[in-house]
Amino acid sequence: MTPFKLTDELIVNIRQLIADKKNAALRLMMKEFHYADIAEIAEELKVDEATYLIKLLDSEKTSDILAEMDEDSREAVLNNLSVKEIAGELEELDTDDAADIVGELPKEIVQEVISEIEDKEHAADIVDLLRYDDNSAGGLMAKELVKVNENWNVLTCVKEMRAQAENVTRVHSIYVVDNDDKLKGRLSLKDLLTTSTKTHIKDVYIPKVDSVTVSEKSEEVAKIMSKYDLEAIPVVDEIGRLVGRITIDDIVDVIKEEADKDYQLAAGISQDVEADDSxxxxxxxxxxxxxxxxxxxxxxxxxxxxxxxxxxxxxxxxxxxxxxxxxxxxxxxxxxxxxxxxxxxxxxxxxxxxxxxxxxxxxxxxxxxxxxxxxxxxxxxxxxxxxxxxxxxxxxxxxxxxxxxxxxxxxxxxxxxxxxxxxxxxxxxxxxxxxxxxxxxxxxxxxxxx
Amino acid sequence: MTPFKLTDELIVNIRQLIADKKNAALRLMMKEFHYADIAEIAEELKVDEATYLIKLLDSEKTSDILAEMDEDSREAVLNNLSVKEIAGELEELDTDDAADIVGELPKEIVQEVISEIEDKEHAADIVDLLRYDDNSAGGLMAKELVKVNENWNVLTCVKEMRAQAENVTRVHSIYVVDNDDKLKGRLSLKDLLTTSTKTHIKDVYIPKVDSVTVSEKSEEVAKIMSKYDLEAIPVVDEIGRLVGRITIDDIVDVIKEEADKDYQLAAGISQDVEADDSxxxxxxxxxxxxxxxxxxxxxxxxxxxxxxxxxxxxxxxxxxxxxxxxxxxxxxxxxxxxxxxxxxxxxxxxxxxxxxxxxxxxxxxxxxxxxxxxxxxxxxxxxxxxxxxxxxxxxxxxxxxxxxxxxxxxxxxxxxxxxxxxxxxxxxxxxxxxxxxxxxxxxxxxxxxx
CATH class of the missing domain: 1.10.357.20 (SLC41 divalent cation transporters, integral membrane domain)
Known part of the structure; x- marks a missing residue:
């Protein structure tokens, strides 16, 4: 794999294609790029050009592009989108990324955007996430996860999981809950690969599972996950009910931001700024x-x-x-x-x-x-x-x-x-x-x- | 989960148990702790006490404890272990952690330690990893991974995978190779959960997979993995053969070390030191x-x-x-x-x-x-x-x-x-x-x- 390199020629090229409205050529070109690369491209374009690009591509891809763009550029593009278009993007995103974007929207349009989301459960999950502090476990977690009831057998479990897995980008662990939705333990995917389908969940799950409560600070979550080498951690509410899951990619961002902040403070820079800021x-x-x-x-x-x-x-x-x-x-x-x-x-x-x-x-x-x-x-x-x-x-x-x-x-x-x-x-x-x-x-x- | 907290009382307590040689009580106590917590405890103990603890517990657990300890403390404990005991620890570790430890051993005992490892394939993998630079993809990767041949069908594939998965702590992706062992693509675990067992691998695998070559710098690998939100990345040799895999937990360490180093340089500290160093x-x-x-x-x-x-x-x-x-x-x-x-x-x-x-x-x-x-x-x-x-x-x-x-x-x-x-x-x-x-x-x- 040769890593993607953002060049001036590439940007000039894309600008020309946009100016000439060569949609087919643009779509073909973007198909080859990872959404994180297109996000980099979009940040380099003028707002109108970036908006043109976003409107041109499928919302399945553009939602990820938007989630990946830096806050300022994203805000500018979202300003050019209709309430319905924004809702369409949110529909495609995991609840944590969607909630982050909703949190940045102007207050007066939030309700309207949410009501335009067709998947009502998804919308409710996003609203639910909005009430947590950005720097807490609740602010980091996503609602998407795979959970099974301890009273199921492996057969039911596999069937249910297949349905759930459709909504989850990455399956890390299968969490086991009781009838009250309280977190009891986990099933590892490895166990699933090596266990007979007739077994009962109660008899095979691992009763020990690290978890954090919704109010835990992001920094603390990062410490726990990196100390115990966890790739995902379940989040429980005050009475132990499973409410979400934090994945390591979000923690990587927390660690980087924390390090950047400390570094900037040591250098006498008191806000989160980048060399490209005004x-x-x-x-x-x-x-x-x-x-x-x-x-x-x-x-x-x-x-x-x-x-x-x-x-x-x-x-x-x-x-x-x-x-x-x-x-x-x-x-x-x-x-x-x-x-x-x-x-x-x-x-x-x-x-x-x-x-x-x-x-x-x-x-x-x-x-x-x-x-x-x-x-x-x-x-x-x-x-x-x-x-x-x-x-x-x-x-x-x-x-x-x-x-x-x-x-x-x-x-x-x-x-x-x-x-x-x-x-x-x-x-x-x-x-x-x-x-x-x-x-x-x-x-x-x-x-x-x- | 209440997070583990290392207290002075706990250390005093453990010291007393060690002094009194209360092995059963010690074993029972340690059973409750995560290996990362025991590593913290061992760092606080005197070398002889830490060695006593390591010798007392099963090598399945102690290998992870040793891998987690800081270099200085680990070196001191390893000095007290026999060549056979060290080999026993390496046997239990993933190849990347084992190679890191071998790399720190005194040169004169390396060959002896390696020859004492019973699993010859494991030993060969460790030796293989030793030749890569610490700050390269080769130095970060482990040999443990799950790979399937594109010419297999899903049935063969699942059977083979079950055997392979036994050796792999975490299954992230199933890598697909051709007859020459060249990396062709991947199968996601999600696909595996949702695909019928009769399909042929050739027809279902995702032909696009990010990979890095063995000589890629660690920093570059960290950038790629965090930009594309990857939890694991396959490593290929100069002619594209799949030789290893890097997981995100190692990358978290790279990111932290990099940040620490930059921070220390900005503060006028030129070597990797900690507040607890001499x-x-x-x-x-x-x-x-x-x-x-x-x-x-x-x-x-x-x-x-x-x-x-x-x-x-x-x-x-x-x-x-x-x-x-x-x-x-x-x-x-x-x-x-x-x-x-x-x-x-x-x-x-x-x-x-x-x-x-x-x-x-x-x-x-x-x-x-x-x-x-x-x-x-x-x-x-x-x-x-x-x-x-x-x-x-x-x-x-x-x-x-x-x-x-x-x-x-x-x-x-x-x-x-x-x-x-x-x-x-x-x-x-x-x-x-x-x-x-x-x-x-x-x-x-x-x-x-x-």
């Missing part, structure tokens, strides 16, 4: 952190102003402020990043104080090595031993404080139920800049006795 | 970046030394160097992070020059807003209009240069085939510190006419 959106995501940095810088300037007398005697001290600030920032980001990652991956053991002691030892070791290097350089360069000592000793102190703040802040935020990832990046560098510079001048003043 | 390992991962920062700081100090004459007249300029350096660093990290993420997610379209123009416009907009803020503050604070203008104009220039470097560097590295994530974090902040300070003093000198 300058205005990018500014809104970036500017707040820069303003934070600006105030931090003004704070640092004010602190330095307080030590103005020192300039006259030891101007050289000022040359090293960027170095001190940079080291404080780097150490802070390193320590906070490792804590944030440990928290995200759930592999942080031991108490906060153990963690802080370890970081202090680490900072002392790193600080000492760096201070020796710095002292040798400064001494050779400036020939002033006292100043070299003052700067180097300050560096150790600054690194230790930076390490402390970097370790403590995310742990503290996490205890308080706040996302610790906020503590990385500009937040840590800015506060460490200020603390670093303050400590630096204090210690220098002490050692040099000014 | 101080020495953490130092090796962090110190190189700090030394880079140190030299950057020395460079900045040298630059400032060159402008020493200015101090006498405009000491205030020096107060703003940390601000300028911090802003340059923040903007640089923001721009590079968004490019690195765009490259990783494959959603960066358009040419490098378009990208740079956009970033310049963005930097100009952000820079202007920040400069106005800075000018007002500085003017009010210092009452010196010329200086306020000089600092503010410099800030715009510095932000634009920082944005340029932050955007250009990862794009350039990527073109050269180097991991662009290296460009984030300390690398960008350090170089931007230096450029920023240089530009700042130049422009200030120009405007203030010193």
């Amino acid at each position: 300058i205005w959106e990018l500014t809104r995501a970036r500017l707040p952190w820069l303003i934070l940095g600006l105030f931090g810088g003004l704070g640092a300037a004010a602190i330095m102003g307080g030590f103005e007398e020192m300039i006259a005697k030891h101007a050289i001290l000022f040359f090293f402020t960027p170095l001190i600030a940079a080291m404080a920032g780097n150490v802070g980001v390193q320590s906070s990043a490792i804590i944030v990652q440990g928290l995200a991956n759930d592999d942080l053991k031991g108490s906060i104080s153990d963690r802080l002691i370890k970081e202090m030892l680490l900072a002392l070791l790193n600080g000492f090595i760096l201070a020796v290097l710095l002292m040798i350089f400064t001494w050779i360069w400036q020939g002033d031993f006292a100043t070299a000592v003052a700067i180097s000793v300050s560096l150790i102190a600054v690194i230790m404080v930076a390490g402390f703040i970097g370790t403590f802040t995310p742990l503290f935020l996490n205890r308080r139920g706040i996302d610790p990832a906020i503590a990385t990046g500009p937040f840590i560098t800015t506060s460490n800049d200020i603390f670093g510079i303050l400590i630096y001048f204090w210690i220098a003043k002490l050692i040099l006795g000014i | 101080i020495w390992e953490l130092t090796r991962a962090r110190l190189p970046w700090l030394i880079l920062g140190l030299f950057g700081g020395l460079g900045a100090a040298a630059i400032m030394g060159g402008f020493e004459e200015m101090i006498a007249k405009h000491a205030i300029l020096f107060f703003f160097t940390p601000l300028i350096a911090a802003m340059a660093g923040n903007v640089g990290v923001q721009s590079s992070a968004i490019i690195v993420q765009g490259l990783a997610n494959d959603d960066l379209k358009g040419s490098i020059s378009d990208r740079l123009i956009k970033e310049m416009l963005l930097a100009l907009l952000n820079g202007f807003i920040l400069a106005v803020l800075l000018m007002i503050f500085t003017w009010i604070w210092q009452g010196d209009f010329a200086t306020a203008v000089a600092i503010s104009v410099s800030l715009i220039a510095v932000i634009m240069v920082a944005g340029f470097i932050g955007t250009f560097t990862p794009l350039f590295l990527n073109r050269r085939g180097i991991d662009p994530a290296i460009a984030t974090g300390p690398f960008i902040t350090t170089s931007n510190d230096i450029f920023g300070i240089l530009i700042y003093f130049w422009i200030a000198k120009l405007i203030l006419g010193i």
